[in-house]
Amino acid sequence: MFDGEIGEYIEAFRVRTKNGELGVTTTYIGYALDKKIIDGAIVVRADEKWKPETVVIKKSEELLDAVGTKWVISPMVNAIVDALKIERLERIAIIGTPCQCQAIRDMKEYPMQMGDLLERVKLIVGVFCMGSFTRDGFRTMIEKKFGIQLPDILNAEITKNSFRVELRDGSIKEISLDEFEENVQIPCLTCGDFTAESSDISFGNVGGGEGWKAAIVRKTHAMEIFDMAANEGYLEAERLENLDIIKKYAGEKKERAEKMAEKFRI
């Protein structure tokens, strides 16, 4: 079915992992790797200074480093050359922000001068996204607002009303979402895609409820993998009927994009 805010989809779920080490998105990819549905994936990992690094992985063990939201802009599409042309993988998955998913989708549908190369991208996994930061922008925000250095951060995520940072010493710090959004890099403000509408399946922190993630499944093959992963106990999933919160965020992002477009319109 098609929805104005979240695009074309088959079904929505709330989902969480049984295993504590991997997140939901990385568990999904790990399942596909373990069962040899895919023979590789392009993922991004960040070091303790939050510098992103794109890697091509072939085993689910390598996903441990890639867990968690990155916040900082992490180029992913450039690794297509490494995955497909150098490693010569045949069935890969990619994890990307909505814009990255859109880039891959466009390359698949309009493969000018690339022949059938992008047919080897079999699974496009998206993440919900309200905007990304430059590395400097993120560091400035964290240092100014919280008075801490980037390496002090253990985990950072968006909750219902705030941007919540968990430090290595165990303490928690929060700022409002409005303040958080002030620091998002400007090109992101022109994007109206919150739920990665070009993906085969997308995951996000919003809309699943406390302790759960949300998953929007858009393509049949992604649905099949999801079902199998749930049935075999990798993921715990329940149908998600109430998509109000997700749609609210999605609608806000579209409004924000429209306003930005007005500003730039001559």
Next chain:
Amino acid sequence: MKTVNVFPVTRIESEGKLILYLNDDDIIEKAYFYPSMPIRGFEYMLVGKDMEFLTTAAMRICGVCHVTHGIAAAEAAEDTLQLIPPRDGLILREMCGLGNRLQSHALHMLSILNDLFKGDREIMKNIFAMLESANEIVKITGHESVHPSNICVGGMRKNISEKGMEEIIKYAKEYKNLMEDFRNLLVESLEKLKDEGAPETMGNVRLPTLATHPYYGDSSKIDILDISLMPPGEYYDSELAMEESASILVKYKNEITEVGPKARMRSFFKFTEKVPLSINVAYADDAILGCERIIEACDEININGKTRMFSAPRKGRGMGVHEAPRGTNMHVLSLREDGIISDYRIVVPTMFNISVIDRALAGAPKDFAELIVRSYDPCLSCATHMVQIKEEKLSEGGVL
């Protein structure tokens, strides 16, 4: 003497014309083969451009011998910058160039398929299978099967993986088997040409040869001052050819010189085929040796090694030489201190071989004319050059 015009010559790369001067027995006494394809002006397009654009642009001179121009351009820039690419980058580049040789020689066989095998479908399928294998080799080493972007000034952008290397070996072996089988059929059918009236030595010129390296290229084996150019006016007796020809012809040490597979075979290996148009067998051997070298290079390359060296631009002049599928290919580059190209000259193998083709045609029955041209496999897109029309321009700045 009667004149016969073959306008255009078919089943060759790009567009060319043939003027045949025949005696009463329809034997060719003299012939002029020349490119009629319009000028594309890469030498002029590159002036004023940044060095970063060099390999990308140069490769697009041709769609058949594309890699060699990328390599010769990169070599010219590296010579100018006094930059030596890492060993693994050079080995990978050599493999990419050989992959292109395999592509081009497969297409060569396709162009003579009708003449020698009456379009036999089984043979045609095998030739296409060879082309597929060659395409994969260029794809793995260079990232694309045509105009591979992995070639750059300083080496190659990225190395190959273990899986990539296994596939390269597989495809090289496949190509080699197919080409060895084809070579036997080729020799047979060239023998049979004698039954159709071809003299035993038809097309087998005995001219000086030039080859700098069996697989890659060696600029130390050639002195640029030994190269002299013949504008069309100096060479053609025919007004039509003089007016229309879009190529400058080249002599080496003041002699018309053959470059290409037969030259390489004579310089570095043994070549004793005694069939008409033995050049075709030289093409097959050149390809088979290329396969063997690719497999050998896979043993030599370290897939974890660095493949690219960087350098700041500097003012200077340099020459890059690479053995293209059709022969010795030279690019001469002049660079400004800010990395902008100030001059660019290209001497392609077909510029040597056009006059060789004319010699090869002499003494042959007219019905074999096009086959002889196809056997020498001219690449006219590459050979087409700017022609200086005014005398004054010719001396200003010199041609080389």
